[in-house]
Amino acid sequence: MAIPLIELSSVTKSFGPVDVLKGVNFKVEEGKVTALVGDNGAGKSTLIKGLSGVQPYDGGTVTFRGEEVHIRSPRQASAMGIEVVYQDLALCENLDIVQNMFLGREELNAGTLDEASMEFAAQKALQSLSVRTVKSVRQKVSSLSGGQRQTVAIARSVLRNAKMVILDEPTAALGVAQTEQVLNLVRRLADNGIAVVIISHNLADVFEVADNISVLYLGQMVAHIDAKKTTRDEVVAYITGSKTPEGVA
Amino acid sequence: MTYTTPIATGHEGTVRDQFTGYLQRLRGGDMGALPAVLALVALAALFSALSPFFLTTGNIANLFVQASELMVLAFALVFVLLLAEIDLSAGVTAGSGMAVFQVLFSNLGWNWVAALIIALATGAFIGAFIGFFVSRIGVPSFVVTLGLFLGLQGFMLLLLGDGGIYRLEQAELKAIMNSNMPVWAGWGMLVIVVAGSLILSLYDRRRRTKVGLPTRPFIMLVIKVGTLAVIGGLVVGLLSVNRGQGMLAIEGVPIVLPIVLLILVIGTFVLDRTLFGRYIYAVGGNPEAARRAGIKVAQIRLYAFIICSSLAVVSGLLHASRIGSIESTAGRSIVLSGVAAAVVGGVSLFGGRGRLAYAAIGALVISIIDNGLGLIGLPAGANFLITGGVLVAAATVDALSRRRSGVSLTRA
Numbered sequence: 001m002a003i004p005l006i007e008l009s010s011v012t013k014s015f016g017p018v019d020v021l022k023g024v025n026f027k028v029e030e031g032k033v034t035a036l037v038g039d040n041g042a043g044k045s046t047l048i049k050g051l052s053g054v055q056p057y058d059g060g061t062v063t064f065r066g067e068e069v070h071i072r073s074p075r076q077a078s079a080m081g082i083e084v085v086y087q088d089l090a091l092c093e094n095l096d097i098v099q100n101m102f103l104g105r106e107e108l109n110a111g112t113l114d115e116a117s118m119e120f121a122a123q124k125a126l127q128s129l130s131v132r133t134v135k136s137v138r139q140k141v142s143s144l145s146g147g148q149r150q151t152v153a154i155a156r157s158v159l160r161n162a163k164m165v166i167l168d169e170p171t172a173a174l175g176v177a178q179t180e181q182v183l184n185l186v187r188r189l190a191d192n193g194i195a196v197v198i199i200s201h202n203l204a205d206v207f208e209v210a211d212n213i214s215v216l217y218l219g220q221m222v223a224h225i226d227a228k229k230t231t232r233d234e235v236v237a238y239i240t241g242s243k244t245p246e247g248v249a
Numbered sequence: 250m251t252y253t254t255p256i257a258t259g260h261e262g263t264v265r266d267q268f269t270g271y272l273q274r275l276r277g278g279d280m281g282a283l284p285a286v287l288a289l290v291a292l293a294a295l296f297s298a299l300s301p302f303f304l305t306t307g308n309i310a311n312l313f314v315q316a317s318e319l320m321v322l323a324f325a326l327v328f329v330l331l332l333a334e335i336d337l338s339a340g341v342t343a344g345s346g347m348a349v350f351q352v353l354f355s356n357l358g359w360n361w362v363a364a365l366i367i368a369l370a371t372g373a374f375i376g377a378f379i380g381f382f383v384s385r386i387g388v389p390s391f392v393v394t395l396g397l398f399l400g401l402q403g404f405m406l407l408l409l410g411d412g413g414i415y416r417l418e419q420a421e422l423k424a425i426m427n428s429n430m431p432v433w434a435g436w437g438m439l440v441i442v443v444a445g446s447l448i449l450s451l452y453d454r455r456r457r458t459k460v461g462l463p464t465r466p467f468i469m470l471v472i473k474v475g476t477l478a479v480i481g482g483l484v485v486g487l488l489s490v491n492r493g494q495g496m497l498a499i500e501g502v503p504i505v506l507p508i509v510l511l512i513l514v515i516g517t518f519v520l521d522r523t524l525f526g527r528y529i530y531a532v533g534g535n536p537e538a539a540r541r542a543g544i545k546v547a548q549i550r551l552y553a554f555i556i557c558s559s560l561a562v563v564s565g566l567l568h569a570s571r572i573g574s575i576e577s578t579a580g581r582s583i584v585l586s587g588v589a590a591a592v593v594g595g596v597s598l599f600g601g602r603g604r605l606a607y608a609a610i611g612a613l614v615i616s617i618i619d620n621g622l623g624l625i626g627l628p629a630g631a632n633f634l635i636t637g638g639v640l641v642a643a644a645t646v647d648a649l650s651r652r653r654s655g656v657s658l659t660r661a
Contacts, residue, residue: 075543086541088537089538090535090537090538090541090542091535091538092530092531092534092535092538092539092601093534093535093601094530094533094534094535094600094601094602095530095531095534095601099527099530099531103527103531103538103539103542103544104539104542104543104544105542105543106524106527108524109456111523112522112523113521113522113523113524113527114456115453115456116453116456116457116459116460116462117456117460119258119457119460119462120460120461120462123255123256123258123462126256127255127256131256132256134256135256135257136256136257136258136259137256137257137258137259138258138259138260139259140279143277
């Protein structure tokens, strides 16, 4: 099997006396969608914050393409190609799609904003994801639906040449049709060779899109299973703690 | 997996398509300065029907001169309004800058240029002071600038003395608002503006073609530059007619006009085409998103307040030039007119939306009300009532169009 893009082994994180991550193993492969599931308080957010450099881990090792790395800041994570799409998306509604996709990384030409090449690149990034739901790349974000906004936020990470995209509850606020659009987009991200981590409480979504499912239970990784070889009931059992694998307490 | 049909950019299609697109944006609540332009036309029609003096060349020149100091103050305020902040002290900052000028120039005998530079620096310092409290400490700008509104009045009184009024002696400074350029210079200014606009439009168009993006129909560029040329030509033409009543010919574009135009052009360039400008809009739209994108939000706020207060001093200079004196009570009431001008023009009080040109149109609306009501002889009380009503109406339009421009997922 190929070397995973990112592999965590026995990472730990505590906040004062509370051990949130108690030696977690986790791996993400390129071109695969890995779902990270677990009940509230299982440590999903803490795991993600470590990967994105917001809150570095206390212990354990992180390897990136087989080499050990220490992710200490969001800037560093971003430079490695790790992008997080947060639930609240962080878009400026008064700006258009191109301006949002390039926010903070604008391209310049003779010291001024190079709108033409940014527009072209944004167009290409959206096309590479086969996005056809937005009418114009110069639409203001305020005029977009929730699914379209999610699309813009995800496309932004593609534009930044992400190798790994972490999606935090991407379908939480969406209707049926829009959820479908976003899940298709997630699939295409992986088809383009990106390692995708999707955090979701919606197991239907997880089974529709994920290749692998990793289950966190009270700060421990209790399962890392192939989505095709498991059932909804088994995953629920791992999430609620009524089933534990051998060798893991 | 690349699809052959690219996503539109808003530049495709015929003139008709472009027009439909514009109408759609209007209906979506993105009205820009359109209400203000309509108000301007309606008010001009109303006052010219009510007063025979309104449409005289003398009054039109007067109107531009009166509006110019309000315009510059409104430009100043746009920079902080775009961040959803406010500067209630902009008017007294203007007065304070000129008070400093007065002390340096008259009392200490400085060269007027040096004194003016220090006056502008005083504005920048006041802006940095406000910006520090707002961006580093987190005090609401409303409170900091309300405090300064009182404090700077005291500063002026201490500098110039109770009831201090000093004549502005320097001829060059008095000329700004009271003298005109030669007629040829006015036309020259128009040629530069129109040619500049044409060159910039062609340059943008060429850059789009170069990367393979669609461009708008060429006729639209012609219409845009043509409209500018016609309106500009009309204004310069009217101002070039002799408007003197007696023996002396009074003709030509007032000197203040190119100054205001220069501030407008440079400011618009900064807001539209530089990183700083883009970040101002981003911070005004969603500070958290801006922060996560790596934008130094506090720094952007600080600079915006510095620009605002410095430009306010320029408006103070125009005011002093027009009335020919520097007073210890200057700038107390003009700041609300400045806010009104910006908001009437279509600059949003909620941040992130607006342009300097909108503020210029808004300033013309406020000035035309002032000017027209004066001509038809309504009492000053009516003037306040009507201007106040216009401000509330504009703020209502702002709030309604914001509600209309879509349900927000991230913020209510």
